[in-house]
Amino acid sequence: MKISVIVPSLNPDEKLLEVVKSLKEKGFNDIILVDDGSDDSHKMAFNEAAKYDGVSVLVHEVNKGKGRALKTAFEYFLKERPDYDGVVTVDGDNQHKAEDVLKCCEAMISNKSLILGVRDFSRDDIPARSKFGNNLTSGIFKTFCKLNITDTQTGLRAIPREFIKDMLEVKGERYEYETNMLLALKSHNIPFMEVGIQTVYIDDNESSHFNPIKDSIKIYKVIFAYFFTTTAFKYTLCSISSWVIDNLLFNIFSFIFVAAVSRDIRILLATVIARIMSSFYNYLMNAKLVFKSQRSMKTTFIKYYILWIGIMLCSFLLVDLFTWLLGLNLQLTALCKIIVDLCLFFASYNIQKKWVFK
Structure with a gap:
């Protein structure tokens, strides 16, 4: 198993050295910081870490964000480690224990999937802002993006080499990049699984550079932008x-025919003409905008x-x-119609996606 450990860090303290030391003790021989x-007052941690064999330090002269730091390391990995199996991203504040890092790497190799190291947020000792933020984001992911991810904030991710190029195509330069990475699992059909890890918060997570307001706005902006471009939403x-x-x-055709034909014929003609014209509009929109079908128009x-x-x-x-089986009256029949058509609405979406416009 040949894995590069990637640790992005901004103004680290002695905990970064503890991370490097524990990783070395677990047998990780390639660590990319x-x-x-x-700033200059925090360079010592990098200088000390660089003294270990197998530790490389990549430097941004100015702060560019965690997303760009990860991309810089991914690019370096693809160029300098051509025979390695993949990478594992680890936070530099010692919240990810070396044994959990190893466990995620082993799961990546054995399952050939991207691995998310997930924490248990049901515990009482989890900082309130972290518990609330993760539960909210996890719920939004499940509701709007159809992604069931337990720990949306985890920085411990083991990524097989074959998916690194996909990760480089993901948008975002700062904390929102990690959210975009999760969304890319679905859009790029990347297999993933979760592995439980220890839940560690040091000093109530005070060393984090995450801005609860500014960075949260960026993250939720990414999530909702994703939802509003999904096929289901456009459908x-x-x-x-x-x-x-x-x-x-x-209503237009009812008005046109009002003096020309009887009431029943007027309603029938207006209904049929309106339904045919609106269905043709619906067909064109689904074919070109929603499902973006490449099949011939005749077939679809x-x-x-x-x-x-x-x-x-x-x-x-x-x-x-x-109506016959349940003996429904007029009002309940109307309700029944709504329920039936709602079910058929979802059925029609899946049939169009998988058969009509596939």
Whole structure:
């Protein structure tokens, strides 16, 4: 197992040397420290660490952020360590214990996956700001990004070599970069798993350079920006706009036909014309904007309208069936229609994604 340990640090104290020493004792022979623009009064820790065999120090003359520090180390790794299996990122404040670092590396090798070292935030001794921040972010990840990650703030991540280039393409220069890395697991189809590690906070995490307000805003901005560009969100917007267009067209054609035909024929014509026109709009938006299909228009058009007809028939049959079985009155039938169509909405999304526009 040939792993490079990456430790980005800004203005470190003696804890950085403790990290290096413990890693060496566990058999890690390649440690890459990144001095992210530390001032002169904090250079001693890097100078002392560089005396150990197998320790390299990369220097940013000015502070560029944790994201850029990690990218600098990734670039160095790809160029200088061509025969290594991967890297593991570790914080320089001694919160990640060497035995946990080793455990994550072993899991990476055996599972060929990116490994997240996750802490237990249910404990009573976790600093309040860390517990609240992680639980909130974890919940948002699960709700909006469909990523179930226990510890979204962990800096202990073992990354196989094959995924390092993907990580270099991830946007972000500061703390938001680590959030973008997690989002990239989904967008780049990178397999990952979690490994439980010790939960260590030193002096209530006072040595952290994380700004609770400024950096949190950047992180949540990244998360919501990701959600608003997801296929599911665009599909929902497209469906809502199609519904609005359908209703507008229905009213327009109802007005046009009001003096020409009987009420029943007017409603039927307005409904059919509006539904056909709004469905064609929905088809074009889904094909070009939502799913960005590369398949021929003829193929997707036929499949879309097969599904379109099928969804309408299912809606009618299911509502009619439940109304008959449950003996629903007019108001409950309307509620049943909403529930059935909502279920069909999600079914239609998956069918369009996996069959119509695949």
